[in-house]
Amino acid sequence: MISMKKNIEVKNIIVKCAADKFTPVGLVLGLYIILHGHLSPGGGFQGGVLVASSVILIYLGYGNDTLKKTFNIEFLRKNEAVGAIAYSFFALVGIIFGANFCRNIFYKTGNIGDLYSSGTIFWMNFSVGYKVLTGVGFLILLMVGLLHSDSSSNH
Amino acid sequence: MIELIYAGVFYILLSIVLIYRVAKGPNVVDRAVASDSIDIMTSVALILFSLYSGRGIYLDIALIIALLGFIGTVLISRYLEGRL
Amino acid sequence: MIYLKKTEKLEKGGVCLKKTSLSAVISTFILCFVFYMLFTFAFNLEEILVGAVVSLIVAVFTAKFFIHDNPFYLFSTSRFGSLLRYVLLIFPKELLKANIDVAKRALNPSLPVKPGIVKVPSDLKSEYALSMLANSITLTPGTITMDIAEEDGKNYYYIHWIDVATTNSEKAGETIKGTLEKGIGGIWK
Amino acid sequence: MANSIVILNTLVIIGILLCAFLTVYFENLLSSIIALSILGSFTALEFIMLHAPDVAIAEAAVGAVLSPVIFIVALRKVKGGERR
C-alpha cells in the first residue's frame, strides 16, 4: 500500500477477440447445416439456432450498444414473416403441379449425393432456416434488451 | 477396431467420476469447471463412437458441441461477475 | 468501387471499429471459404459455387468485426511461415513439458502446490497478439491468465501460477513466457 | 463386440440419471441450470447411440446454446425473489 496506481486500465480483449474469430466460423457452420439438410443430419431448425447463436457471441464480446447497432430488430421481425410466406409458397408449388401439399416435386434433377438434388426440399429447408434464424435471433435480442433496459431503470 | 470403443468407455467413465465433483463442489465455480470438462469429454467420446460405427455424418454433432460449448460457461461467468 | 457505406464509428470502451473496406471483405471471404470447404470436403462445381455465395454473405456481414488492422497482414510468406512454425514446433514442446509436470503434480500423493498470482510485463502491442499469447498461457497447464491491463503504455498480464518460484515480475515472465513470446512476435507485433 | 456397446450405453444412461437427480436435488438455481446443461450434452450422446443424428443435432443445439441462455436471462431478471 505504498502508492495506489491510478492509471491502470483493464482491457478485457480476450473474449472480444474470441467473438471476432468465432462469429464467421459459427455463421458458416450454421449455413452449411441449413444447406446440407437433405444430405447430412440437420436442417432448418438446427442451423437456424446455430446462426442465431452469433447474436449471443457478439453480445458477449461487445456489449449491448454495439448489438443494437448491428442488428435491426424491426428487420428481423418483418423477415420472419417473409420466411413463413416462402415456406408456404414452396409447399403450394406441390398443389400447383398436381400433387399433395408439401409434396416433393422436381426431384429428378441432379445426381444422388449432389447438393442440388432434392427438388423443393432444399428450398423448403432454406426457408425454414431463414424463419428460425430470424425468429430465434429476435427472441434472444428481445430478452437481452429487456434485461438491459430494466436493469438500467432500476438503478 | 475395438480399441476405439474401449477408449470411449474410459472417457465416459471419467466423466461420470467428474459428476461427483459437480455434486459435491463447494461453490458454483467448481461446478462450472467440471461441466466444461464433461462437455469436452462427451465430444471426444462422440468422435470415437462415430469412427467406430463408420458413419462420418455423426461428426457434425461433435463439431457443434466443441464450437458452442463455451458460450454457456462464458455466460455463467458473466452472471457471476454481475455485469450481464 | 464497392466501398460499403458503413462509415459509422462504433465507440465502445476506447475501441473504434473502422469502416468496412473491400480488402477486408476479401480476406474474410477467403477464411470463410476455407472453412466451408473443410466442412464439406467435396469439390464439385455446385459446392464451390454455393460455398462462394455463402462465404460472400458472411464476409460482408462480419468483416468489420474480424479485421482489426491491415487485412492482408498474414499473407506474406515470412509471417505465415512463422505462424506454422509456432503452431507446429514451439507450442507443442511447451505444452508437453507443462502437461507432464502438472500430471506428476496431480498424481503425487502429497500434492505439492504453491499457488499465487504474479504480474508479468509484455512487449506485444496489437490485440490479436495479446489475446493469442494469453490463450497460449492459459492452454499450458499450470498457468491461467486472469486479466490484461495497461499501465503507462505497457501491457501487463496477471497470471495465476500453480507453483510460484519467484515473485519478481521480470524473472517470472522469463519462466512463464519463455520462447512463446518470441514466436508470437514474428507473427503479430 | 456388441457387449462393449452395451456397456457404453449403460454408462451413458447412468450419467443421464445422475444428472437428472442432481438437477432435482440442488437448491441453488444456478447449479441446477449447470446440471441441466450437462444433461443436454449426455442426452445428445445417447441419441447418437440410438442412431438418431437428426434429433441429436437439434438436442445439442438447443441444450448447449438456447436453453442456458434463456434460463440465465430469466434467472437474472427474477433474482431478487429467489431463496438462496
Add this chain to the structure above:
Amino acid sequence: MLIVLGIYTVVTKKNLIKTVIGLSLIDYGVNLLIVSVGFNAGGSAPIFTFNEIKPDTFFVDPVPQALTLTSIVIGACVTAMTLSLVIKIKDKYGTIDADKVRRLNG
C-alpha cells in the same frame, strides 16, 4: 425414471423456475422414450450416404425420430414462453414463490 423425477419436481418444488426445469426434464424423458421405441439392434442411421453403406445394413425406424424432432422444437418454444410468464409474474407480484402467488390470487 426421468419422467418420474420431472413430475416430482413439478409437484413438490415451490420455486417457479424449478418447476420450469421439471417440465424440461419431462421433455427429455419423453423424447428418449419415443426414440428408443424405434430402435432395433444392429441398425444404422436412416440417412443414405454413398461410400459408407454396406449392402447388408438396415436402418432404424425414422418415423419416431421425425416425431421427436417436432417435440424438441415445441419443447424449446414452451420453455421460452414459460420463462417469460415467470418474468411477468415476478413483475406483477414481486415474488416467484408459488404459494404466495396463489395466496395473492385468493
Add this chain to the structure above:
Amino acid sequence: MRIIVDIFLIFGCFFAFAGTVGIIRMPDSFCRMQSSTNIATLGTLGAVLGGAVYSFWSGNIGTGVKVLVIGMFIVLTNPIAGHAICKAAYKYGIRPDKKFVCDDYGRDIADGK
C-alpha cells in the same frame, strides 16, 4: 498402423485420467482449473490424433479432416472459457484456504477501485 492408433489413444487416456484425478483432489478452486486445461489439451489431442490416423488409414479423408477441425476447435475455445471463469471466480470473492504466495491482482485491481 494399429499400434500407432493404440499408442495415441493410451496417451490421451492417461492425460485425461491425470486431469480427472487433479480435479477431484486439488485443494482449491483455482488449482482445479489448472487440471481442467490438462484434460482439454493433451487428453483430447491424443484421442483426436488417434482417430485422425485411423480414418486416414482406412481411406476416407473427409472424416479425418473433420476430426482434426474438431480438435482445433476444442483447443481454441477452451482457454477462453477458462479465462472467463477464473476472472469471475476472483470477482465473486472466492479465495483459497491457504493464502496465495503473492497476490498482485488483488493489490492492483481490486484495491485500486
